[in-house]
Each structure stands twice: as structure tokens, then as C-alpha cells.
Amino acid sequence: MDDYSLVAALRTDSYLYLFAFTFLYYDHLLTLDEEIKFIWSRPYHSSSWLFFLNRYFSFVGNIVIFLSMFFAPSGPSSCHPWEQFQQFFHASVQIIVAILLTMRVYALYGCNRHVAVVLSGIIIFGVCATAVSLTFSKSSIATSPFPIGCHDTLNLKNAALVSVGWELVLFYDTLLFSMTLLKAYQARFQPQIKEFNKLSLFRIIVQDGSIYFGIMVLTNFTNVLTFYISGSTLLRGTLSPFASCTSVTLMSHLMLHLHKIANKGLYYESGMK
Template identity: 30%
Template sequence: MSAIEIQQQVNSNYYFNLISFTLLFYDYFLTLDWEVSRYWGSAWNVPNALFYLNRYGTLFGTIPVVFQYFWTTESTPHKLAICAGLHSYHQYFAVVTQIVIGVMLILRTYALYDRNRRILVFMVCIAAAVIGVGLWAVLSGPGAKTNEDDEVLALYIGCSSSVSSSETLNLAAAWGGMVVFDCMIFILTLYRALSRRRLSSQDLLTVLLRDGSIYFGVMVMSNLGNILTFALAGPYTRGIPTTFANVMSSIMISRLMLNLRDPALSTMSGRFSRSTTVTGNGIFTTYLGSGAPGEQTELATGVNYTDTGIELEDRLYR
């Protein structure tokens, strides 16, 4: 491969990752006011902890990845050693990010199915298999490189190394597992929503189906694009959508959680109704106060572990 071809691939890598970083930080500031109004001051529980872990774990955890691609200094043995560490960090960070997002999707679907343990066991088994494949791809990758592919460029900007042809199958399998997991979550959400289509009040289920469909479409396209780069791209552009896929999955799951606390869900269910139940046993419930003028409004939404199951609540106190 000529030096010009290598430089073109490296530049493509830089530009694509720059787009990913821009989307992450731009969306954070774009939705910060939603986070403040819908999460800050609410009771501390498992969904809140996962929301903050995903949002701020991705935000601050991406900083070393930015450093990996745009660290500007002379190429020295010390820099190359740090670059190797950053490369390993990026791989493990991607796995951890997907695990956190997977847990949030499992809890969301578990609540949608009225805390059905068989559904939970099924989802956990699929997730465990996907995590196993991902860890296998990360742990077995470095030792599988060949001498001709295991090349680290002496670059002034960032750290770029090739992905060997022997690694592509492992990494493509890992991202293929994510496609399988996303398909499972989407099918379960779609089935549950359609099975409740005759109910008189479906606002929350409509939001769940809408957001689930958007999440599924975006993530499947991102993951399939990532898989295709492993099969068709050059050694320095294989897997360049990895950061993009992680960023988009984090953004999408954050918006799913934020949309569940949209006050419009309460007003759509009936401004003066005391309680509107979307499912037969009250698993999704909207509580509305009397609406007396002048009273303070507070939003407190969460997943509560009760004797009757997990409740996704949107409470509007007036």
C-alpha cells in the first residue's frame, strides 16, 4: 500500500471520528435543559443511576478516545507506548458502554412485559452471549495480528494503527452480536405494543414504539456499516464507525429515557383525570393532580420496584 493511500485512510478515520465527537458533545448541550427539568432533583434509583452512568460515562469516557485520535506531538517510543494503551482502552470502553446500554434496554423491556421473568431470562441469556463474543473479540484480537498488518504509523497527529485481516472476523462477529441484541429488543417492543393496540389510552406505548423503532433503525444501520468496513475497507479504515456506533447508541438511549419523562405524556392522557392506566395491571401509569392554579409543579419519573412489578411512572404534582 502506498503512502498516499495510507494517508487517505488515516484522514478518513480522523474526519469520521471528529463527526462522532461533535455529535456527542452537541447533543449533550442540546438536551441539557431536558435533563435538568426531568432528572435533577428526582429520587435516586436504579434507572436514574443508569441514565447518569450512560450519559456522563460516555461523555467523559470519550475524552481519552479524543486524545487517541488528535493528540499532537512528535512520534517517540513513549508516544507509541501510550498509543497502544489508548487503543486497548478504546476497545474495552466500547464493550462497557454497550453493556450499560444493554442493561437499560433490558430493564425497559422487562417493565413493558409486566416483569415477566421468562422474558427477563431470555434477554439476559442473549445479552450474555453477545457480551461473551465481544470480550472474546477484544481479548483475542492483539495476538492474532500478522507481521505485515501489525503496523503503527509514526504520526505527529493522533495514534493510528492498522487492523489486521485476521482480526476482522472477530470484530465483525462482536458487532454482529449487537445487531442480534437490537433486533431482539425491537421485536419484543413491537410485539408488546401491537398486542395493546386496542386500549383507549396508548400515549406511553406509542412513545415506546416510536422511540424503539428509531433506536432500532439508527443502531442497525450503524452496526451494519461497522461490519461492512471490517469486510470491505482497508487496514486503516476497518472499524472506523466504532466510535460513531457507541456515540449514537448512547445518544439514543439517553433520548429514550428523557422522552419517558416528557410532561406532554401526562397532558395527552387527560388534564383533569386522576389516573390513566395504559396496561391492564397498572404497569405504566400517569398520575395527575387536581390542577389547582398557583401550585408548584414537579416532575418525578422513575422505575419503582414494588410488589406488583416495575412501574414506569410519570407523576405531575400540582
């Protein structure tokens, strides 16, 4: 790669990271008043702490990644720990989001134990497969003309290993999306949820969940493609921060919406609370 192509790829990588970070923190500021009003100004429940975990684990972790991208000294010895942290951080974020989404689908299916066992088994398998793939993958640090900033490069073999976790996320999102649509279809024939002009928590979970899954399936699919078809080794997986920040942001919106509805005194019409 010549110097011009290298600089262009480094700038593209940095801009995409910066866009993802800006998206996450700007949305945080926009919704901070609602967070305080509907979550922290009310009695705390388990959902409050789950919201905190989803929102602030990513909030703090992305600050660390931002520092490594734009302020850490460039070089293999100083950048390898940052790159390893970044990979396992994104994996941890997706695990948290997956657990929260699983809880929503579990509630949607009337707290069916079989659903919980199957989905939990898939998550455990995904965690193990992702850990193994990240352990065996090896990234190289880009030889940068700039003295600061850590950027890694992935050949096709290692890109395929790193992409395993994102492919599993894509599969799991697609599965939960399908289950949500199936439940919405089945609900059409249930008398207690047939009245569509009356808002219910059931409908909110279905509608919000469908929007979330639709956006994330598209985002994760695009991210997975970058691991295989990117013309630059620097840009393989470059959409991972955006996919991670998007999933956290949308998950926060889903939880905030449910808290807002709960505070307005709306109930799940099928009797589940």
C-alpha cells in the first residue's frame, strides 16, 4: 500500500470511528433528561440497573477506545493491548445487549422456560465461539506516518476469525427478529390483543423490537461484509464501532420507552407484568 492509500485508509478509519462515537454520546445527551426523569427519579428496580449496565459500560469503554485511536503513541508494543481491549470490549457490549434482548423475547413468549433455555444455550455457544475466534486471531498494527493513534490491519484469514462474533450476532438478531414477527402474527388471533387502537406493553415490545431488529440486522450484515470485501486491510471490520454504538443506543431507547409507558400506567393486556 503506497503512502497516499495508507493515509486515505487511516483517515477513513478514523472518521468512521469518530462518527460512531459522536452518534453514541450525542444521543446520550439528547436523552439524558428522559433518563433522569423516567429512571433515576423513580424507585430503582432491576431494569434500572440493567439500563445503567447497557448505557454506561459502553459509555466508559468507548472513551478508552477513543483515547487509543487518537491519543495513544503509535507502535506495535503500545497498540497491541489497546487492540485486544477493543475486540473484547465490543464482544462484551454485544453480550450485554443480547441478554437484554433475550429477556424481551422471553417476556414476549409469556416467560416460556423452553424459550429461555434454547436462547440461553445459543448465547453461551456464541460467547465461547467468539472467545476462541478472538484468541486465535492476530491483527497487525498499521505502520502509520503519524506518531499517535492505533489502527490495526487484518488479512483475510484473521478477518474471518474476528468476524465470527459479528456473524453470530447477525444470526441471533435474525432469530429474535423472526420470533418477534411470529409472535406479532400469532397475536392477531388473540382476542385480548386484537384491539389495535388501544396501546399495550405487548404491542410496544413487538413494534419497538421489530424496528430494533430490522435496523441491527442491516447494520450487522453491512459490518460483516466489510471483513470480506474491503479493499484495504485497514478497513476490515471498520464498521464494528458503529454497529456496537448503534445497538447500545437503540437498546437504551427501547428501555427508556418501556419506562415512559410504565410511568403512564399502561399494562400488558395479556396479564403479564
